[in-house]
Amino acid sequence: MANIKDSLFEQAMKVRDYECDAQGIVNNANYQHYYEVVRHEFLEEHNLNFYELHQQGVDAVVVSVYIRYKHSLRGSNDFVCTVDSIEREGIRYIFNQKIVRLRDNKVCSTARFEIACMVNGKVGKPQIFDEILGKYIVQ
Secondary structure, X not given: OOOOOOOOEEEEEEOOHHHEOXXXXXXXXHHHHHHHHHHHHHHHHOOOOHHHHHHOXXXXXXXXXXXXXXXXXXXXXXXXXXXXXXXXXXXXEEEEEEXXXXXXXXXXXXXXXXXXXXXXXXXXXXXXXXXXXXXXXXX
16 A cells, blocks of 8 residues: 655646557656656745746756656546655755555556756756755755
């Protein structure tokens, strides 16, 4: 059984028919979309809006994605996508996430997203990320 209560953030979602392939399962690229949506919602909840950050010269960029597929989502499945933990390795922030199908509480997918930031066009570590996310970062 998946435990979503220990997550930093979760958002309920539902599979839309057009996200499924001919076999009736969610196309694997859509899992990345789900993860992106939830990570952005988490950041916005913490006043880290991508457009506003860009206006300040800070751009967070995905540099690496690892997605592990465990169980298939199908059309109309309700699920929860989470942000479970955040790590920092040097200037990279690593978001660990998962997708849990609600009808049986199965973990359908886990993911690891590595994010690097550009500050005024140069790779760097923006102070605002540490100030706001610091309490969540696992060392």
